Amino acid sequence: MYYxxxxxxxxxxxxxxxxxNPQGLRPAVPPASPPLIFASPTKLVSEAGSQAxxxxxxxxPDLQKAFQRSDGIPVHLKRGRMDxxxxxxxxxxxxxxxxxxxxxxxxxxxxxxx
Amino acid sequence: xxxxxxAYHMVDPSPWPLTGAVxxxxxxxxxxxxFHFNSTILMTLGTMLLLLTMYQWWRDIIREGTFQxxxxxxxxxxxxxxxxxxxxxxxxxxLGFFWAFYHSSLAPTPDLGGCWPPxxxxxxxxxxxxxxxxxxxxxxxxxxxxxxxxxxxxxxxPAIQSLALTILLGFYFTFLQGLEYxxxxxxxxxxxxxxxxxVATGFHGLHVIIGSTFLAVCLLRQIQYHFTxxxxxxxxxxxxxxxxxxxxxxxxxxxIYWWGS
Numbered sequence: 001m002y003y004x005x006x007x008x009x010x011x012x013x014x015x016x017x018x019x020x021n022p023q024g025l026r027p028a029v030p031p032a033s034p035p036l037i038f039a040s041p042t043k044l045v046s047e048a049g050s051q052a053x054x055x056x057x058x059x060x061p062d063l064q065k066a067f068q069r070s071d072g073i074p075v076h077l078k079r080g081r082m083d084x085x086x087x088x089x090x091x092x093x094x095x096x097x098x099x100x101x102x103x104x105x106x107x108x109x110x111x112x113x114x
Numbered sequence: 115x116x117x118x119x120x121a122y123h124m125v126d127p128s129p130w131p132l133t134g135a136v137x138x139x140x141x142x143x144x145x146x147x148x149f150h151f152n153s154t155i156l157m158t159l160g161t162m163l164l165l166l167t168m169y170q171w172w173r174d175i176i177r178e179g180t181f182q183x184x185x186x187x188x189x190x191x192x193x194x195x196x197x198x199x200x201x202x203x204x205x206x207x208x209l210g211f212f213w214a215f216y217h218s219s220l221a222p223t224p225d226l227g228g229c230w231p232p233x234x235x236x237x238x239x240x241x242x243x244x245x246x247x248x249x250x251x252x253x254x255x256x257x258x259x260x261x262x263x264x265x266x267x268x269x270x271x272p273a274i275q276s277l278a279l280t281i282l283l284g285f286y287f288t289f290l291q292g293l294e295y296x297x298x299x300x301x302x303x304x305x306x307x308x309x310x311x312x313v314a315t316g317f318h319g320l321h322v323i324i325g326s327t328f329l330a331v332c333l334l335r336q337i338q339y340h341f342t343x344x345x346x347x348x349x350x351x352x353x354x355x356x357x358x359x360x361x362x363x364x365x366x367x368x369x370i371y372w373w374g375s
Binding site: 054055056058059060063064066067068074075076078086087089090091093094096097098100101104105108 | 126127128129130132133136137139140143144146147150151155156159160162163166167170174177178180181182183270271274337338339340
Protein backbone atom coordinates (compact mmCIF):
# COMPACT_ATOMS: atom_id res chain seq x y z
CA MET A 1 0.00 0.00 0.00
CA TYR A 2 1.42 3.37 -0.91
CA TYR A 3 0.33 6.98 -1.36
CA UNK A 4 1.19 9.71 -3.84
CA UNK A 5 1.37 13.46 -3.35
CA UNK A 6 -0.52 15.29 -6.08
CA UNK A 7 1.72 18.28 -6.85
CA UNK A 8 -1.18 20.38 -8.12
CA UNK A 9 -3.65 19.95 -5.30
CA UNK A 10 -1.01 19.29 -2.65
CA UNK A 11 -3.09 16.40 -1.36
CA UNK A 12 -2.31 12.77 -0.74
CA UNK A 13 -4.05 10.46 -3.18
CA UNK A 14 -4.69 6.74 -2.98
CA UNK A 15 -2.80 4.16 -5.01
CA UNK A 16 -3.38 4.86 -8.69
CA UNK A 17 -5.45 3.03 -11.20
CA UNK A 18 -7.46 0.16 -9.86
CA UNK A 19 -7.83 -0.64 -13.55
CA UNK A 20 -4.05 -1.04 -13.79
CA ASN A 21 -3.37 -3.87 -11.47
CA PRO A 22 0.28 -3.61 -10.38
CA GLN A 23 0.05 -7.33 -9.83
CA GLY A 24 -0.45 -7.64 -13.57
CA LEU A 25 1.76 -10.67 -13.68
CA ARG A 26 -0.66 -12.57 -11.48
CA PRO A 27 -4.18 -11.48 -12.40
CA ALA A 28 -5.72 -14.27 -10.32
CA VAL A 29 -4.51 -12.80 -7.03
CA PRO A 30 -7.09 -10.41 -5.56
CA PRO A 31 -5.65 -7.09 -4.38
CA ALA A 32 -4.90 -7.12 -0.66
CA SER A 33 -5.37 -3.36 -0.08
CA PRO A 34 -8.51 -2.03 1.60
CA PRO A 35 -11.35 -1.16 -0.80
CA LEU A 36 -10.99 2.62 -0.30
CA ILE A 37 -7.73 2.61 -2.25
CA PHE A 38 -9.51 1.47 -5.37
CA ALA A 39 -12.15 4.18 -5.16
CA SER A 40 -12.13 6.56 -8.09
CA PRO A 41 -12.20 9.74 -5.95
CA THR A 42 -8.49 9.86 -5.30
CA LYS A 43 -9.00 12.45 -2.59
CA LEU A 44 -9.29 10.91 0.88
CA VAL A 45 -12.94 10.30 1.82
CA SER A 46 -12.73 12.62 4.82
CA GLU A 47 -11.70 15.47 2.55
CA ALA A 48 -14.08 14.70 -0.28
CA GLY A 49 -16.98 14.70 2.15
CA SER A 50 -20.30 14.35 0.38
CA GLN A 51 -18.60 14.10 -3.00
CA ALA A 52 -17.76 10.46 -2.41
CA UNK A 53 -21.45 9.63 -2.19
CA UNK A 54 -22.53 11.70 -5.22
CA UNK A 55 -24.74 9.58 -7.46
CA UNK A 56 -24.21 6.18 -5.85
CA UNK A 57 -21.51 4.23 -4.03
CA UNK A 58 -18.44 2.66 -5.52
CA UNK A 59 -19.07 -0.96 -6.38
CA UNK A 60 -15.90 -1.46 -8.41
CA PRO A 61 -13.94 -3.33 -5.69
CA ASP A 62 -16.76 -5.89 -5.35
CA LEU A 63 -16.92 -6.29 -9.11
CA GLN A 64 -13.16 -6.71 -9.25
CA LYS A 65 -13.36 -9.51 -6.70
CA ALA A 66 -16.20 -11.16 -8.60
CA PHE A 67 -14.45 -11.02 -11.95
CA GLN A 68 -11.13 -12.20 -10.63
CA ARG A 69 -12.51 -15.44 -9.16
CA SER A 70 -10.39 -18.32 -10.36
CA ASP A 71 -13.18 -20.46 -11.81
CA GLY A 72 -12.04 -20.78 -15.42
CA ILE A 73 -15.21 -19.14 -16.73
CA PRO A 74 -14.52 -16.83 -19.71
CA VAL A 75 -15.20 -13.15 -19.23
CA HIS A 76 -18.30 -13.07 -21.41
CA LEU A 77 -20.06 -15.58 -19.11
CA LYS A 78 -18.56 -14.54 -15.80
CA ARG A 79 -21.72 -13.04 -14.32
CA GLY A 80 -23.76 -16.18 -14.71
CA ARG A 81 -27.40 -16.28 -15.74
CA MET A 82 -27.85 -12.96 -17.51
CA ASP A 83 -24.62 -13.46 -19.48
CA UNK A 84 -25.68 -16.96 -20.48
CA UNK A 85 -29.11 -15.76 -21.61
CA UNK A 86 -27.67 -12.96 -23.71
CA UNK A 87 -25.02 -15.27 -25.18
CA UNK A 88 -27.51 -17.94 -26.13
CA UNK A 89 -29.94 -15.47 -27.74
CA UNK A 90 -27.09 -13.88 -29.68
CA UNK A 91 -25.80 -17.26 -30.84
CA UNK A 92 -29.33 -18.33 -31.70
CA UNK A 93 -29.75 -15.25 -33.88
CA UNK A 94 -26.35 -15.91 -35.43
CA UNK A 95 -27.02 -19.51 -36.43
CA UNK A 96 -30.63 -18.86 -37.39
CA UNK A 97 -29.59 -15.78 -39.30
CA UNK A 98 -26.95 -17.61 -41.34
CA UNK A 99 -29.44 -20.32 -42.30
CA UNK A 100 -32.14 -17.76 -43.19
CA UNK A 101 -29.61 -15.79 -45.19
CA UNK A 102 -28.47 -18.83 -47.18
CA UNK A 103 -32.06 -19.76 -47.98
CA UNK A 104 -32.90 -16.18 -48.97
CA UNK A 105 -29.84 -15.92 -51.22
CA UNK A 106 -30.58 -19.32 -52.76
CA UNK A 107 -34.12 -18.20 -53.61
CA UNK A 108 -32.83 -14.85 -54.89
CA UNK A 109 -30.39 -16.65 -57.17
CA UNK A 110 -33.15 -18.61 -58.92
CA UNK A 111 -33.63 -17.40 -62.51
CA UNK A 112 -37.42 -17.24 -62.10
CA UNK A 113 -37.25 -14.46 -59.44
CA UNK A 114 -36.33 -10.82 -60.12
CA UNK B 115 -5.87 -19.76 -13.93
CA UNK B 116 -2.23 -19.94 -15.09
CA UNK B 117 0.04 -17.10 -14.04
CA UNK B 118 1.51 -15.12 -16.91
CA UNK B 119 5.13 -13.94 -16.94
CA UNK B 120 4.44 -10.90 -19.16
CA ALA B 121 2.39 -7.70 -19.09
CA TYR B 122 0.30 -8.39 -22.20
CA HIS B 123 -3.32 -9.44 -22.43
CA MET B 124 -4.11 -12.95 -23.63
CA VAL B 125 -7.83 -12.61 -24.25
CA ASP B 126 -10.32 -15.31 -23.25
CA PRO B 127 -11.91 -17.07 -26.25
CA SER B 128 -14.78 -14.87 -27.37
CA PRO B 129 -17.79 -15.46 -29.65
CA TRP B 130 -18.26 -11.80 -30.57
CA PRO B 131 -15.98 -11.58 -33.64
CA LEU B 132 -18.02 -14.41 -35.17
CA THR B 133 -21.39 -12.89 -34.30
CA GLY B 134 -20.17 -9.51 -35.57
CA ALA B 135 -19.06 -11.00 -38.88
CA VAL B 136 -22.40 -12.77 -39.27
CA UNK B 137 -24.16 -9.48 -38.43
CA UNK B 138 -22.25 -7.80 -41.27
CA UNK B 139 -23.31 -10.61 -43.62
CA UNK B 140 -26.96 -10.33 -42.59
CA UNK B 141 -27.08 -6.51 -42.81
CA UNK B 142 -25.54 -6.40 -46.28
CA UNK B 143 -27.43 -9.30 -47.82
CA UNK B 144 -30.54 -8.14 -45.97
CA UNK B 145 -30.24 -4.74 -47.62
CA UNK B 146 -30.02 -6.41 -51.03
CA UNK B 147 -33.05 -8.57 -50.25
CA UNK B 148 -34.93 -5.47 -49.12
CA PHE B 149 -34.14 -3.66 -52.37
CA HIS B 150 -35.20 -6.54 -54.62
CA PHE B 151 -37.87 -8.42 -52.67
CA ASN B 152 -39.33 -5.78 -50.36
CA SER B 153 -38.64 -7.75 -47.16
CA THR B 154 -36.78 -6.20 -44.22
CA ILE B 155 -36.58 -9.27 -41.97
CA LEU B 156 -33.00 -10.22 -42.78
CA MET B 157 -31.71 -6.66 -42.50
CA THR B 158 -33.49 -6.14 -39.17
CA LEU B 159 -32.12 -9.42 -37.86
CA GLY B 160 -28.65 -8.33 -38.84
CA THR B 161 -29.03 -4.96 -37.15
CA MET B 162 -30.24 -6.58 -33.91
CA LEU B 163 -27.30 -8.96 -34.01
CA LEU B 164 -24.93 -6.04 -34.61
CA LEU B 165 -26.28 -4.18 -31.58
CA LEU B 166 -26.05 -7.28 -29.38
CA THR B 167 -22.47 -7.87 -30.54
CA MET B 168 -21.39 -4.29 -29.88
CA TYR B 169 -22.98 -4.26 -26.44
CA GLN B 170 -21.42 -7.55 -25.29
CA TRP B 171 -18.01 -7.03 -26.89
CA TRP B 172 -17.50 -3.60 -25.35
CA ARG B 173 -19.00 -4.78 -22.05
CA ASP B 174 -16.34 -7.52 -22.00
CA ILE B 175 -13.55 -5.01 -22.69
CA ILE B 176 -14.71 -2.97 -19.70
CA ARG B 177 -14.73 -6.13 -17.59
CA GLU B 178 -11.25 -7.10 -18.75
CA GLY B 179 -9.79 -3.64 -18.13
CA THR B 180 -11.57 -2.21 -15.13
CA PHE B 181 -12.47 -5.36 -13.22
CA GLN B 182 -9.72 -7.81 -14.16
CA UNK B 183 -6.81 -5.38 -14.45
CA UNK B 184 -5.61 -6.55 -17.87
CA UNK B 185 -5.01 -3.04 -19.23
CA UNK B 186 -1.42 -2.64 -18.11
CA UNK B 187 0.66 0.23 -19.60
CA UNK B 188 1.84 -1.75 -22.65
CA UNK B 189 -1.71 -2.92 -23.32
CA UNK B 190 -3.02 0.63 -22.97
CA UNK B 191 -0.36 1.79 -25.43
CA UNK B 192 -1.73 -0.68 -27.96
CA UNK B 193 -5.26 0.58 -27.35
CA UNK B 194 -4.06 4.14 -27.95
CA UNK B 195 -2.41 3.16 -31.23
CA UNK B 196 -5.59 1.36 -32.22
CA UNK B 197 -7.83 4.35 -31.58
CA UNK B 198 -5.47 6.70 -33.42
CA UNK B 199 -5.35 4.39 -36.43
CA UNK B 200 -9.12 4.06 -36.44
CA UNK B 201 -9.63 7.84 -36.35
CA UNK B 202 -7.05 8.18 -39.14
CA UNK B 203 -9.08 5.77 -41.27
CA UNK B 204 -12.16 7.91 -40.61
CA UNK B 205 -10.23 11.00 -41.71
CA UNK B 206 -9.60 9.27 -45.05
CA UNK B 207 -13.26 8.34 -45.25
CA UNK B 208 -14.26 12.00 -45.03
CA LEU B 209 -11.41 13.05 -47.31
CA GLY B 210 -13.18 11.17 -50.09
CA PHE B 211 -16.36 13.17 -49.72
CA PHE B 212 -14.45 16.44 -49.57
CA TRP B 213 -12.66 15.35 -52.76
CA ALA B 214 -16.01 14.77 -54.42
CA PHE B 215 -17.25 18.18 -53.30
CA TYR B 216 -14.20 20.06 -54.56
CA HIS B 217 -14.13 18.07 -57.80
CA SER B 218 -17.62 19.29 -58.65
CA SER B 219 -17.45 22.78 -57.19
CA LEU B 220 -14.04 23.98 -58.41
CA ALA B 221 -14.94 23.34 -62.06
CA PRO B 222 -18.75 23.49 -62.32
CA THR B 223 -20.06 21.91 -65.53
CA PRO B 224 -22.29 23.67 -68.09
CA ASP B 225 -25.35 21.71 -66.97
CA LEU B 226 -25.03 23.39 -63.57
CA GLY B 227 -24.88 26.78 -65.28
CA GLY B 228 -21.09 26.89 -65.09
CA CYS B 229 -21.29 28.32 -61.59
CA TRP B 230 -21.24 27.22 -57.95
CA PRO B 231 -23.67 27.12 -56.26
CA PRO B 232 -25.43 25.68 -59.31
CA UNK B 233 -28.20 27.65 -60.95
CA UNK B 234 -31.49 27.24 -59.16
CA UNK B 235 -30.02 26.20 -55.81
CA UNK B 236 -30.89 28.39 -52.80
CA UNK B 237 -28.11 27.73 -50.33
CA UNK B 238 -28.42 27.96 -46.55
CA UNK B 239 -27.18 31.18 -44.96
CA UNK B 240 -23.87 30.20 -43.33
CA UNK B 241 -24.29 32.87 -40.65
CA UNK B 242 -27.56 31.54 -39.29
CA UNK B 243 -28.05 28.00 -37.89
CA UNK B 244 -24.76 26.65 -39.32
CA UNK B 245 -22.83 29.29 -37.36
CA UNK B 246 -24.76 28.40 -34.22
CA UNK B 247 -23.88 24.75 -34.83
CA UNK B 248 -20.22 25.72 -35.09
CA UNK B 249 -20.43 27.52 -31.75
CA UNK B 250 -22.21 24.54 -30.17
CA UNK B 251 -19.52 22.08 -31.25
CA UNK B 252 -16.66 24.37 -30.27
CA UNK B 253 -18.27 24.83 -26.85
CA UNK B 254 -18.59 21.06 -26.51
CA UNK B 255 -14.86 20.80 -27.18
CA UNK B 256 -14.27 23.10 -24.24
CA UNK B 257 -16.62 21.16 -21.94
CA UNK B 258 -15.06 17.81 -22.82
CA UNK B 259 -11.62 19.23 -21.99
CA UNK B 260 -13.04 20.52 -18.72
CA UNK B 261 -14.35 17.00 -18.03
CA UNK B 262 -10.93 15.52 -18.75
CA UNK B 263 -9.18 17.86 -16.34
CA UNK B 264 -11.80 17.16 -13.68
CA UNK B 265 -11.23 13.43 -14.03
CA UNK B 266 -7.47 13.89 -13.80
CA UNK B 267 -7.94 15.99 -10.65
CA UNK B 268 -10.25 13.42 -9.10
CA UNK B 269 -13.12 15.95 -9.02
CA UNK B 270 -16.11 13.68 -9.35
CA UNK B 271 -18.98 16.18 -9.45
CA PRO B 272 -17.52 18.62 -12.03
CA ALA B 273 -16.43 15.66 -14.16
CA ILE B 274 -19.97 14.31 -14.27
CA GLN B 275 -21.50 17.74 -14.88
CA SER B 276 -19.11 18.79 -17.66
CA LEU B 277 -19.41 15.42 -19.38
CA ALA B 278 -23.21 15.63 -19.22
CA LEU B 279 -23.06 19.16 -20.63
CA THR B 280 -20.89 17.95 -23.51
CA ILE B 281 -23.44 15.28 -24.37
CA LEU B 282 -26.29 17.80 -24.18
CA LEU B 283 -24.44 20.09 -26.59
CA GLY B 284 -24.00 17.12 -28.92
CA PHE B 285 -27.74 16.43 -28.81
CA TYR B 286 -28.45 20.13 -29.39
CA PHE B 287 -26.27 20.04 -32.54
CA THR B 288 -28.09 16.96 -33.82
CA PHE B 289 -31.46 18.57 -33.10
CA LEU B 290 -30.50 21.80 -34.93
CA GLN B 291 -29.15 19.85 -37.92
CA GLY B 292 -32.37 17.85 -38.03
CA LEU B 293 -34.35 21.07 -38.20
CA GLU B 294 -32.06 22.39 -40.95
CA TYR B 295 -32.52 19.20 -42.96
CA UNK B 296 -36.28 19.51 -42.64
CA UNK B 297 -36.35 23.17 -43.63
CA UNK B 298 -33.73 23.07 -46.41
CA UNK B 299 -34.93 24.42 -49.78
CA UNK B 300 -33.04 21.65 -51.62
CA UNK B 301 -32.91 17.85 -51.32
CA UNK B 302 -30.36 15.09 -51.87
CA UNK B 303 -31.87 14.61 -55.33
CA UNK B 304 -31.04 18.16 -56.42
CA UNK B 305 -28.05 17.40 -58.59
CA UNK B 306 -24.48 17.20 -57.43
CA UNK B 307 -25.01 20.03 -54.95
CA UNK B 308 -27.65 18.08 -53.08
CA UNK B 309 -25.62 14.87 -53.23
CA UNK B 310 -22.38 16.34 -51.91
CA UNK B 311 -24.15 18.42 -49.28
CA UNK B 312 -26.31 15.70 -47.76
CA VAL B 313 -23.82 12.83 -48.02
CA ALA B 314 -20.99 14.83 -46.39
CA THR B 315 -23.11 16.48 -43.69
CA GLY B 316 -25.18 13.32 -43.25
CA PHE B 317 -22.18 11.12 -42.49
CA HIS B 318 -20.90 13.84 -40.20
CA GLY B 319 -24.21 13.87 -38.33
CA LEU B 320 -24.01 10.10 -37.95
CA HIS B 321 -20.57 10.50 -36.42
CA VAL B 322 -21.90 13.11 -34.02
CA ILE B 323 -24.51 10.58 -32.88
CA ILE B 324 -21.85 7.87 -32.51
CA GLY B 325 -19.60 10.28 -30.58
CA SER B 326 -22.43 11.36 -28.30
CA THR B 327 -23.21 7.70 -27.59
CA PHE B 328 -19.56 6.99 -26.77
CA LEU B 329 -19.51 9.98 -24.40
CA ALA B 330 -22.76 8.82 -22.81
CA VAL B 331 -21.21 5.43 -22.07
CA CYS B 332 -18.25 7.27 -20.52
CA LEU B 333 -20.67 9.30 -18.38
CA LEU B 334 -22.26 6.12 -17.05
CA ARG B 335 -18.82 4.68 -16.35
CA GLN B 336 -17.67 7.85 -14.60
CA ILE B 337 -20.78 7.73 -12.38
CA GLN B 338 -19.96 4.12 -11.56
CA TYR B 339 -16.40 4.96 -10.49
CA HIS B 340 -14.70 3.12 -13.35
CA PHE B 341 -12.27 5.95 -14.12
CA THR B 342 -9.36 6.92 -11.90
CA UNK B 343 -7.31 10.07 -12.15
CA UNK B 344 -4.41 8.08 -13.63
CA UNK B 345 -6.26 5.63 -15.85
CA UNK B 346 -9.28 6.59 -17.94
CA UNK B 347 -8.38 5.69 -21.49
CA UNK B 348 -11.99 4.96 -22.48
CA UNK B 349 -12.78 8.60 -21.79
CA UNK B 350 -9.68 9.82 -23.63
CA UNK B 351 -10.63 7.76 -26.68
CA UNK B 352 -14.13 9.29 -26.61
CA UNK B 353 -12.66 12.77 -26.27
CA UNK B 354 -10.29 12.20 -29.23
CA UNK B 355 -13.20 11.00 -31.32
CA UNK B 356 -15.27 14.00 -30.29
CA UNK B 357 -12.49 16.45 -31.25
CA UNK B 358 -12.22 14.67 -34.62
CA UNK B 359 -15.97 15.14 -35.18
CA UNK B 360 -15.60 18.82 -34.27
CA UNK B 361 -12.72 19.32 -36.73
CA UNK B 362 -14.64 17.61 -39.56
CA UNK B 363 -17.51 20.02 -38.93
CA UNK B 364 -15.14 23.00 -39.14
CA UNK B 365 -13.94 21.79 -42.54
CA UNK B 366 -17.53 21.18 -43.64
CA UNK B 367 -18.57 24.63 -42.50
CA UNK B 368 -15.71 26.43 -44.22
CA UNK B 369 -15.90 24.41 -47.46
CA ILE B 370 -19.56 23.62 -48.08
CA TYR B 371 -21.52 26.13 -46.05
CA TRP B 372 -19.34 29.21 -46.41
CA TRP B 373 -17.09 28.97 -49.51
CA GLY B 374 -19.71 26.91 -51.32
CA SER B 375 -22.55 29.41 -50.83
